[in-house]
Amino acid sequence: MTPRSARHKRTTLVVATAVAAGALLGTALTTSASAQTPSDTTARTPLAAAPTALSSASRTSLLQKAQSGAADTAWRIGLGAEEKLLAKDVVKDADGTLHTRYERTYAGLPVLGGDLVVHTAKSGSTEGVTKAAKAAIKVASLTPRVTTAEAQKQALAVAKAAGSDRTAADRAPRKVIWAGSGAPVLAYETVIGGFQDDGTPNELHVITDATSGKELYRYQGVETGIGNTHYSGQVSLTTTQSGSTYTLTDGARGGHKTYNLNQGTTGTGTLFSQSGDTWGDGTNSNAATAGADAAYGAQETWDFYKSTFGRNGIKNDGVGAYSRVHYGSNYVNAFWQDSCFCMTYGDGANNNDPLTSLDVAGHEMSHGVTAATAGLKYSKESGGLNEATSDILGTGVEFYANNSSDPGDYLIGEKIDINGNGTPLRYMDKPSKDGASADYWSRTVGSKDVHYSSGVANHFFYLLSEGSGAKTVNGVSYNSPTYNGSTVTGIGRDKALQIWYKALSEYFTSSTNYAAARTGTLSAAAALYGSGSTEYNAVAAAWTAVNVN
Known part of the structure; x- marks a missing residue:
């Protein structure tokens, strides 16, 4: 079977300050704050709630209109006089309903955990509000008792204890309002740079109470072409020609570029450039092979989001990210950084297995989509949902590409041989098969590394798509159990993807936990297919089957 992308006509044609999203695998970072459950919203007419594709100009216009009316919106939804809204994103449904995502400030200070989504009918009436935190924002004093130097010293100690190497504060701590748990308080946010213990860049955010000096929260900001590729065979790539040189x-996809770090760990690297338009030879000894894999993955991910959800690039603004390959030496990981709007790939153990396979590429770029929408904090249950979102949507990319060299499956990283024995990194039908991931929710699941707590949502998505019990898909055998011994009937991967994406972009917030994810996906299913529909009931059944009730 010819890969879908190989049938494309090749064309020859003459980045943000949001919180970053994560690495494909990583080290656990604990937190001392619990997530809040957002409020539910009222479902609308089935099928009228599918998102419509917005041009960059239309999206910009809607955001400008939302910002110009932000003061009125803040008053209508009951915010206090010291609170202001900053429009971040907007989604428009087929029936004209708008879902506008806002960040919040209080007395001019950023409110961490204060993000919210306002759902507005075509008539202009407010249908509902989904908030990351339910507590009213009111802080008695904005004068800190802890100095910035003391906050920075504490944050550096936290980073070192978490295994960070060559730690240093990227910038002086900034004053914020922390609303992620309990009563909102004045706090400092310190971002620690350097590297994590496995060589991954470090962007550890430490939140310190500005009155007591107590650590409140921490999360990691780095979430872990003709191309003769290593994993996907020969594919068509869209490249650019200038004179006799191709890059x-x-x-055709926002100017996405692919760079060669040549075993370096800093900077952008060198843009892949040559006199011919054939990239790589399928072997790891040719540096351009990994470049071709990365470029192909970026191309397929862009097309998947555009075709499936009408999304125009990672930030839905028509702007391409960039990719860096050959990061470090023997670096067994890949990661997305929202701070540089880029994804980075190591070459694996002994530099033999670059982490540039199709599902890994889709996984990493989906971290960028999460950062641009819900902004799920990379810690505890919200961090598990962040990782699962990348697994879920990365799986969607792999099925969409329909590449005979790498058929779609419900395995994560099956091509890159991280374990050294040919087994995949993660399994969606029964996550615990990897020896560490959670099949079901429990009160302690949030204490797991986010790559393992993600198992609950991965299992939910598999059950919603394919159902429980034994099944074979594209030659791979699965057997998915349920917590309560129930039988779950799947609704198909296409519908499951629509429900997850709608929940992510319209109902999830930075602190969404598993209970809130159930609420958000039910709201999405009700809006898309109707409350009480087969799809709605399947979402409820699949969550119950992974013990999220």
Whole structure:
């Protein structure tokens, strides 16, 4: 079977300050704050709630309109006089309903955990509000008792204890309002740079109470072409020609570029450039092979989001990210950084297995989509949902590409041989098969590394798509159990993806936990297919089957 992308006509044509999203695998970072459950919203007419594709100009216009009316919106939804809204994103449904995502400030200070989504009918009436935190924002004093130097010293100690190497504060601590748990308080946010213990860049955010000096929360900001690729065979790539030189620049997809770090760990690297338009030879000894894999993964991920959800790039603004390959030496990981709007790939153990497979590429770029929408904090249950979102949507990319060299499956990283024995990194039908991931929710699941707490949502998605019990898909055998011994009937992967994406972009917030994810996906299913529909009931059954009730 010819890969879908190989049938594309090749064209030859003459980045943000949001919180970052994560690595494919990583080290656990604990927190001392619990997530809040957002409020539910009222479901609307089935099928009228599918998102419509917005041009960059239309999206910009809607955001400008939302910002110009932000003061009125803040008053209508009951915010206090010291609170202001900053429009971040907007989604428009087929029936004209708008879902506008806002960040919040209080007395001019950023409110961490204060993000919210306002759902507005075509008539202009407010249908509901989904908030990351339910507590009213009111802080008695904005004068800190702890100095910035003391907050920075504490944050550095936290980073070192978590295994960070060569730690240093990226910038002086900034004053914020922390609303992620309990009563909102004045706090400092310190971002620690350097590297984590496995060589991954470090962007550890430490939140310190500005009155008591107590650590309140921490989370990690780095979430872990013709191309003769290593994993996907020969594929068509969109490149750019200037004179007699070709570069791995995709002018058809926002100008995405692919760079060679050549075993370095800093900077952008060197843009892949050559006199011919054939990239790599399928072997790891040719540096351009990994470049071709990365460019192909970026291309397929862009097309998946555009075709499936009408999303125009990672930030839905038509702007391409960039990719860096050959990071470090023997680096067994890949990661997304929202701070540079880029994804980075190591070459694996002994530099033999670059982490540039199709599902890994989709996984990493989906961290960027999460950062641009819900902004799920990379810690505890919200961090598990962040990782699961990348697994879920990365799986969607792999099925969408329909590449005979790498068929779609419900395995994560099956091509890159991280374990050294040919087994995948993660399994969606029964996550515990990897020896560490959770099949079901429990009160302690949030204390797991986010790559393992993600198992609950991965299992939910598999059950919603394919159902429980034994099944074979594209030649791979699965057997998915349930917590309560129930039988779950799947609704198909396409519908499951629509429900998850709608929940992510319209109902999830930065602190969504598993209970709130159930609420959000039920709201999404009700809006898309109707409350009480087969799809709605399947969402409820699949969550119950992984013990989220």
